[in-house]
Amino acid sequence: MSKKYSRKDFLRTGSLAAAGLLLGACGNDPVERKEVVVKETPFDTLATSDPVEENFDVDIMEKEGNKRYEGFRLGFNKRFDKYPLAIALPKTTAEVAEAVRYARHHNYPIAIRSGGHSMEGFSSNDDGLMINLSDMDSVEFLEDNKIKVGPGCTLSNLYDHILPKGRIIPAGSCGSVGVGGLTTGGGYGLFSREFGLTCDHLIEATMVDGNGKIISSKDDAELLWALRGGGSGNFGIVTEMVFRSHEAPPNMISHHFKARKLDPDRATAILEKWMFHTQNLPHSCFSAYVLNGGTLNILITNFAGEDNEGVESFIEGLKGETDEYKKGERLELAKKLKNYYGSKIPLNFRNSSAGFYKDFDHISGCIGTVLKSIIDNKGMIFQVNTLGGKVKDPLFANDSCFPHREYDFISEIQAYWTEDYKEMGLHQVTHDCLELLKANNINAQYFNYCSVEFADWQTAYYGKNYEQLREIKRRYDKDNFIRHPQSIEL
Numbered sequence: 001m002s003k004k005y006s007r008k009d010f011l012r013t014g015s016l017a018a019a020g021l022l023l024g025a026c027g028n029d030p031v032e033r034k035e036v037v038v039k040e041t042p043f044d045t046l047a048t049s050d051p052v053e054e055n056f057d058v059d060i061m062e063k064e065g066n067k068r069y070e071g072f073r074l075g076f077n078k079r080f081d082k083y084p085l086a087i088a089l090p091k092t093t094a095e096v097a098e099a100v101r102y103a104r105h106h107n108y109p110i111a112i113r114s115g116g117h118s119m120e121g122f123s124s125n126d127d128g129l130m131i132n133l134s135d136m137d138s139v140e141f142l143e144d145n146k147i148k149v150g151p152g153c154t155l156s157n158l159y160d161h162i163l164p165k166g167r168i169i170p171a172g173s174c175g176s177v178g179v180g181g182l183t184t185g186g187g188y189g190l191f192s193r194e195f196g197l198t199c200d201h202l203i204e205a206t207m208v209d210g211n212g213k214i215i216s217s218k219d220d221a222e223l224l225w226a227l228r229g230g231g232s233g234n235f236g237i238v239t240e241m242v243f244r245s246h247e248a249p250p251n252m253i254s255h256h257f258k259a260r261k262l263d264p265d266r267a268t269a270i271l272e273k274w275m276f277h278t279q280n281l282p283h284s285c286f287s288a289y290v291l292n293g294g295t296l297n298i299l300i301t302n303f304a305g306e307d308n309e310g311v312e313s314f315i316e317g318l319k320g321e322t323d324e325y326k327k328g329e330r331l332e333l334a335k336k337l338k339n340y341y342g343s344k345i346p347l348n349f350r351n352s353s354a355g356f357y358k359d360f361d362h363i364s365g366c367i368g369t370v371l372k373s374i375i376d377n378k379g380m381i382f383q384v385n386t387l388g389g390k391v392k393d394p395l396f397a398n399d400s401c402f403p404h405r406e407y408d409f410i411s412e413i414q415a416y417w418t419e420d421y422k423e424m425g426l427h428q429v430t431h432d433c434l435e436l437l438k439a440n441n442i443n444a445q446y447f448n449y450c451s452v453e454f455a456d457w458q459t460a461y462y463g464k465n466y467e468q469l470r471e472i473k474r475r476y477d478k479d480n481f482i483r484h485p486q487s488i489e490l
């Protein structure tokens with residue numbers, strides 16, 4: 001089953017995956033369809049091969065001869081080194097529309113970049129225009145504690161603005177992730193079990209579609225449904241997002257467990273116990289099982305005022321299994337969250353979704369072998385995180401295209417290297433583990449941890465909603481100007 005991987009194979013995999021078979025069945029239509037009102041912009045119908053020389057006011061950095069170009073080209077993952085023919089740096093929705101007009105004028109495919117954290121480098125390309133939204137990073141409070149956020153706003157910037165005002169939007173934990181990509185792909189983290197996903201809090205969006213037209217989700221409820229978890233680089237460029245917010249908890253506590261020199265049997269036995277005990281955690285808690293080579297770290301965060309019985313029984317249950325337990329400090333929320341912001345500087349890494357899981361039985365057929373691969377290969381990390389709670393809310397399920405709400409766990413397989421010669425070996429380990437999981441019917445995957453290895457990515461990311469997403473693609477980007485190797489197909 002193990003395939004030997006060459007660098008060429010990896011370069012090819014993207015196009016193979018993009019050409020993969022469509023397995024999705026027609027989904028139910030969860031929202032009432034309305035007549036879509038499309039606002040006209042000065043760039044109404046645009047020819048793809050307009051012979052007239054045009055002027056574009058939006059800041060465009062062409063690949064050749066622009067010293068600033070390089071500074072906007074690279075993303076967070078050093079694995080990707082793409083050279084778009086031009087990079088647009090818009091400051092307003094109208095300028096984004098103009099950037100689309102520029103792309104259409106030159107017949108350039110469009111890649112969209114907000115925070116630049118795509119796990120497969122989907123926010124850049126080599127043959128077209130990158131629309132870099134990093135200057136569109138404003139945070140504005142509206143009435144009723146709604147918050148309008150620019151897509152280029154990073155999570156740390158968002159929290160710097162809203163936590164001092166006592167408000168929170170549930171999101172991920174990495175400070176440099178962009179709100180644009182996080183939300184359009186789902187968005188889970190320390191607050192999801194209590195409040196839901198980031199995309200569940202998106203109540204209005206402005207988008208420039210593939211024709212350069214400015215669309216408001218107020219005119220198309222189905223578009224909002226699609227942008228909640230299915231809008232990453234698919235239909236248009238989201239330029240403004242309005243979120244519901246919650247009262248921010250004042251502080252947070254954490255608990256840490258460590259076990260060293262694990263063999264696969266012990267790593268598996270602890271994972272089973274961890275999965276069992278997380279069932280009793282209150283929704284104010286998040287927990288992660290993080291196996292890094294032979295060393296295991298388990299984390300619980302809790303933003304409730306006090307640890308309840310569920311937390312106590314978790315601690316008692318895991319203490320006996322691990323080598324070390326430490327209670328973390330209870331800190332003011334803004335300060336505590338900074339502990340989880342992660343690296344600010346770009347890294348060499350690969351991080352792929354390794355499936356949504358229901359419980360231990362769901363993975364018992366293969367998890368021991370997966371964990372053995374992690375233990376045997378330095379640089380590999382296998383992480384399982386808690387979901388459940390409010391993520392399962394049927395109202396959220398109805399109002400968004402995110403299809404994986406029944407699962408209590410989401411996992412990721414990560415590889416980190418500093419020396420180039422280690423890269424291919426770690427890709428091979430990742431590949432073998434993903435194949436093994438697939439062979440054991442682990443099929444649901446998270447777009448925000450995308451992998452070009454998922455040949456059936458359409459179903460893996462979007463389940464039965466894929467066909468409906470294709471209709472929306474046809475509505476807003478019928479010429480497929482906005483695309484990446486796993487964007488919704490026409």
Ligand SMILES: Cc1cc2nc3c(=O)[nH]c(=O)nc-3n(C[C@H](O)[C@H](O)[C@H](O)COP(=O)(O)OP(=O)(O)OC[C@H]3O[C@@H](n4cnc5c(N)ncnc54)[C@H](O)[C@@H]3O)c2cc1C
Pocket residue numbers: 075076111112113114115116117118119122123133151171172173174176177178179180181182184185186187188189231232233234236237238239342448449484
């Ligand atoms: C270190 C790290 C930690 C992470 N932690 C978490 C976590 O805790 N929880 C979680 O849920 N995810 C997490 N992620 C995954 C993260 O949510 C995704 O990688 C997300 O896509 C990043 O968004 P971005 O804007 O930074 O990336 P980008 O690379 O800019 O974009 C990612 C994708 O979104 C699309 N896109 C970006 N902006 C827009 C827009 N304005 N309109 C339409 N499409 C757009 C792009 O086409 C691309 O496909 C993490 C990723 C990393 C690298």
